[in-house]
Every structure is written in C-alpha cells, then in structure tokens.
Amino acid sequence: MLKILVCVKQVPDVELVKMDPETGNLVREGVPTLTNPLDTNALEAAVQMKEKYGGTVTVITMGPPMAAATLRECLACGADSAVLISGRPFGGADTLSTSYTVAKAAETLGKFDLIFCGKESLDGATGQMASQLAERFDAAQITGCLLIERCDPDKNVLIAQRALENGVETVEARLPCLLTVEKQNYRARIPNLRGKLAARKAEIAVLTENDITGLDPRKIGVPGSGTIVPRIYPPALPEPGQFLSEGSTEKNVARLVGLLAGKSAI
C-alpha cells in the first residue's frame, strides 16, 4: 500500500493577467483561475500508481479558500482526500517558504512513500518547488520523469526513466521519493460525472497556521521567503519593424525576398 501525496497549485490564467499602466501593479481581479496544467499530469501519475500498487492519494495545496476548487478537480480525477493550507500568514511566500510550509503541513498527515508535484507553475514558473520540497521531505527526487517503470513498495524502491538533453537515463530511487513527470505518458484524465458529484460533496480539510505543529512563523509567508520582487515594469516594446504592404501576398513576398537578398540574408 502506497501513501501518495500530490502537491498542486491554483494559478491565474496568465494570458488574462494585465498590468495596470498607472500603478504598475498586476491586475488579478476577475482573472479566472485554473489548476496548474502540469499538476494534472502529476496527479495522473499518482493515481496510476495507486491503481497499480494499491494505496491512497492525498492532494494538498496552499492558497486562499477559493483554491478548494482545484482540490475538488483533483478529487474528481482520482484523489482520495484533500487538504487546503490556508491563512493570511502564508501569503506572499516564495519557493523557500512554500516548500517549508507544505512539508510541515504534510507531516501532520503522516509519512508519504511517494510525493508528486508539477514540473513548474504557469505563473511563477521557477520550476524550483520539486527539488525544494524533496529536500524538505528528506526524500530522493526524480525531476522530469518520463515513465515510472515499476515500484516495489516492500523493498522501498522505484525504477524510472528520466529525460535528459541528450538521452534517457534509467534510475533507481529509494522511497520516499518525490517526482515530477513529463506530460506525454501522464495525460490528465477527464473526470466522469460520478467523480464530479462525489468531489462536490467531499470534505476538504483546512489547515491554518494554528493546526500545523512545530510551525516556525519566521519560516512562512513573506518573512520566510528568500527572494523578493522589489520592482516590476512593463517590458520595453521596440518600435515596430517595416510592414510590407504592397497590396497582395504575392507582392509582399516578392518585396521581402528582394529585401533579404539585398542584405545577403538569403
């Protein structure tokens, strides 16, 4: 029986986030949210492991109360239980303090054999959480796992393929192990109606700063963050290049070919 944890995040649809030109702040109000796409692949890998070897899948997230919607989506796709870490003091956390908080919260749920998380998030996109969580969990790590070949819960080992720039390595990891997966072999499943209904009614455990034993308030939220963003600014947009508008595609292309040939670019 495997005890599996999946760490997920609700993210704003970054395509729709805008910067207020007056204040220079990001406008998030009214921007729809979604479950971080790569987290759905992590969940799928976790659920496949449960189906193959038996066990339970717990999903955990940190965020405002509305992040429960992401947890319900995960429950509909095969997770068994869900935990929301929520509270003002957690806000503004970078990966250093988020990894601390999530691992501390997970400790209250017992020891996990496998931990999955998405390769990176749509909004922060640092791709750092996996390695940092693995350190917090004192676990082995496999980032960019292509395929989990097999897991032997009795021997506490897992064999997996990991994609590198120039090939694929096969690795053997001890449990507990944290993994991020490449999406090609772990496409998210579409929840069925029954799953959706059950997820809607499911209870979501909420952990506040008071529910996590041994939590060091200096290591969470803004005080626990290693990085800050002192300044944001709109990207400098260069002046547009030369539009070719000769009246037809054929003429535009002829002009382009002439210009490129003139520069010896072709």
Add this chain to the structure above:
Amino acid sequence: MEKRDYKNMWVYIEHDGAAAAPVGLELCCEVRRLCDVTGDKLYAVVLGDLPAAEIEKVRGCAVDGVIRVKGTGYSPYNTDAYANAFTVLSRKYNPSAIFVGGSINGRDFAPRFAVQLDTGCTSDAMELDYDPATGDIQFIEPAVGGKIMAVITVPTLRPQVGTIRPGTFRYAPTGARAQVEEITEQIDFPRENIRCRRLSFKPDEADPQLDISDCDVIVCVGNGLADGTHLTRYRELAALLGGKLGCTRPLFDRGILPYKLQIGQSGVIVKPKLYFCFGVSGAVNHVAGISAGTFVAVNSDPDAQIFNYCDYGIVGDMDEVCDELIAALKARK
C-alpha cells in the same frame, strides 16, 4: 554573519567527464563582468574529474580561481552528492552568489542546496545587474507569461543562488589571468547515501533537426498553426533556406512539436542570422530567447506584438505567405 561578509561569486562548471558544457563557460564570462563591478572574485567550481585542456578553457574566461572537488560520488550525476558538495563548500567559503547553468541537472540540484543552505534561489534570469545600495544582485526576467519584467533579489540571505538557461549569455572569453588560484577540496559522498542513482543511459538517436541552438536560419511556427498537418510547408521552407524548424511553447503544449524545438526563455535560446516566424504572437518569454540578425514576422493580426520585434512584417494568412515564399525561393534557384 552579515550579508556583506559573504564574498566572491561562483560558477558551477557542468561537464560530462570529457568536456565542459557551454553554459558554465557562458556564465563565467557574464559573472566576470558582474564581479568587475562588485569587486568580488570569480571562482569556477568543478566537481569530479575534467581533463586539463577543459580546465584551461575555464581559466580562459578570466576566473580568479578554480575550486576542484575530488572524491567519490560525482560520476554519474546524482542529486544528493552534487547538492551536498555545494552545501559543504558554501559553508566553508561563504560565497556571495552561486550561479548554476539551467540544464536539466543544474535545475535539479541547485534549488535543493539552496534549501540546505536556507537561502533564496531564482531561475531563468535573462539579465544580471547589481545594486550597490543594497549589495544585492538583480535577477531580471520576464514573468507572468511575459506580461511584465520582474526584478528579483535575495535581500538578506546568502549566498544568492541563480540558475540561468544555456545560451542566455555569450561565451566571449577574455583570456586567462596571470594568477589563478587553485583550490582542491576532498569531499567524499558515500555511494550508499545516494538515494537516486543511474542504472543505465540510452543516448537519443542523434537527430540534427532537433538541435537548433546554433542554427543560422530558423523558421518558427506559433500558435496560429491550425494543426500538425499544416507543418509540411514550414519544413519545406526551412529546408529551402538551409535552416531548421522551431516553435513556440503553445505548439509544444499542444503536442505538435517536441520540447527541443521550443524557442524562448524556458526553451532553447537561439541566435540565428535569419529568423522567420509565422503565427507567433510575440510574448516576451519567446522573443527574450531570440537574438536574430534579420527578423521576419508573419501574422494575420496587424496588432500582434511580434511586429514590434521584427525587421520586416507581413500581415496575412501564415500558410499562404509560406506557400508564396516557397514558390518565390524556388523561382530564384
């Protein structure tokens, strides 16, 4: 210790035992520039054995010193030994900053030792700057899908850790210094403590079409592409120009082209002489990864941001323009 007591900057030299990966050398050249401003010394850090000729290349990047770590556990790569080595070294020497090339393995172990050292870590900066008032490095990068540029700093903790993507900075060595400090450290990592170890490795079949980082001509297709069946003409155009095909992130996300062809801040960084892009919106994350001699953009939306980055722009149906271009190029031959 106060943060100003942490001195000098380190660059990790990734290698495969035979040759140093370009990213470490690129970083040495860029961090050299930074150290000249801050007054820090630049040290290259090499784990495991690397031939002398390759160490010479590292010296050629005007480093002030080379720290070589000997011991068990460094070949093949594994997270535990690599993270541990930097933690041990950093506790001993207290550097102000550690830069690690953002390869798959660099991004695997650097955030982990940052937690071991209880410090801040950033990734994918496109520019490095220094603020003398605070003594902090400014890691500057596009954020939130390219909507903004963000300045990220590590305001109190040290070392400042940053992973930087291959190709972000140029390899422009200025030559070895007269004096290069040599430090050798013995840090053994017992094999039995390696919790994830390589059993075997299967190299990808070399497909030159998938290596676009040094390509002179690139034809890039973006989210405007209807579907994979429309790719043929772009491949043909690329072949006619003696170039290769690339793509933007949405095409990888849609499963149409592989990650190795994704151009931009979070993919491959390219420096072609001639760059064509079709149906590309012009998100900052994408254009941040391109430094082109001549830049041509084709998009059906005249307001597309990509036109701000191009030399020549054509407003029109991407497939039609591509077909016309193929015909025109064939007619020239």
